[in-house]
Amino acid sequence: MGHADTLLAMGGAFVAAAVLARLGSRIGLPTIPLFILAGALLGPHTPGLVLVEDPHDLEMLSALGLVLLLFYLGLEFHLDDLKNGGRKLVLAGVVYLVLNVGAGLAFGFGLGWGTSEALVLAGVLGISSSAIITKVLVDLGRIGNPETKAILGIIVIDDIFLALYLAALQPVISGADSMASAVGQAGKAFGFLLVLATLARWGTGLIGRLIATKDNELLVVSFLGAAVLMAGVAEEFGVADVIGAFMVGLMLGSTSSGDRIRELVNPLRDAFAAIFFFAFGLSIDPGDLPSVLVPVLVAVAITLVMNLLSALFTARMYGFGPQPTANVAITLTARGEFALILATMAATAGLDERLSPFIAGYVLVLAVLAPLAAGRSHWLAGVLDRVLPGGRPEKGRKARAREEAPAEPVGADR
DSSP states (O other): OOHHHHHHHHHHHHHHHHHHHHHHHHTTOOHHHHHHHHHHHTSTTSSSOOSOSOGGGGHHHHHHHHHHHHHHHHHHSOHHHHHHSHHHHHHHHHHHHHHHHHHHHHHHHHHTSOHHHHHHHHHHHHOOOHHHHHHHHHHTTOTTSTTHHHHHHHHHHHHHHHHHHHHHHHHHHTTOSOHHHHHHHHHHHHHHHHHHHHHHHHOHHHHHHHHOOSOHHHHHHHHHHHHHHHHHHHHHTTSOHHHHHHHHHHHHHTSTTHHHHHHHHHHHHHHHHHHHHHHHHHTOOGGGSGGGHHHHHHHHHHHHHHHHHHHHHHHHHHTOOHHHHHHHHHHTTOOOHHHHHHHHHHHHTTOOTTHHHHHHHHHHHHHHHHHHHHTTTHHHHHHHHHHSTTSSOOOOHHHHHHHHSOOOOTTOOO
16 A cells, blocks of 8 residues: 555545544434444445455554553542452453353354354453443533443443463463463463563552653643553564553553643544444445344344343442443443454464355444444333342432432543
């Protein structure tokens, strides 16, 4: 791809995403499915104008968008949240994984495509999209909501599980010669995660002094470089790159520069996140979807049920009412970037060719459905209010008012 073609593809991607998002905002649609739609319409698999012939041409920009989304998530997820709510967060995350990964594994074996394929599908159905969830929370202004800490905690547990899962799965589906190889890779990933956790717990003061500066330009260069560098280091150790970015955000969010970093990263996050979702749309071939339509719809139904069950469990632990419970259930249904990673691994390993269109269709449905439904979660809340035993939990008027009040604007004082 020539220099001029690269610039045209990049500029066209930004403009197309912006135009569709502006149109969608006039009728109340969230931006995520519109960015995906822009990529699908202007990609190589759809008749008409082809803006980008090869989705890999935007691979680096797309990766940067994902890194920035997870970096921002780390900024918002304070260490105090992990320390004060650790047991609840871990339990909520484990229950979520048991229900969703377990259902995904059973679904995979039920399809009869093979054992390796079933292991891939367990991860596809079991792990939420951190990128989409973060974007939904930002777009809907729910970062400050009481249930958001639980949502972020669950996807953090998801991400940590994914890091180990990918390390163990790779040699299995590629026909590695021994389980020792898988165990070795998983141990290497776990060791790296342990180092990051230690730095996050006891190295925040030193990191804060190293990055502190009154110059906004230097601060942007410093935190952006740290996030991208750690993402690359994480991948070298067999850990998902987004885990490295998240941990850097977790560390920097607790420093004296945290508030300024949150403000400065916003425009970068939004711009490159748009490219991430646009690039995802480029990878979708609508012609492959009809052959896997039935399995996709069954998988979507399974995911919706498992997410509702896990949300009810989380709500019981935290004492959430119907509205926060509905927010947890719907927001966590999003699937995206991690499913695509698994699809790539499956294709490289030469697994069943039906996996790729299935994963594309499944992710597309939930990537569109989750943001749309999240903005209308009050419908599910109304149903839960009527059908749950005892109805709405008894709360004082002030507590109910806080629960139902609109979320603080993103960037408000915490």
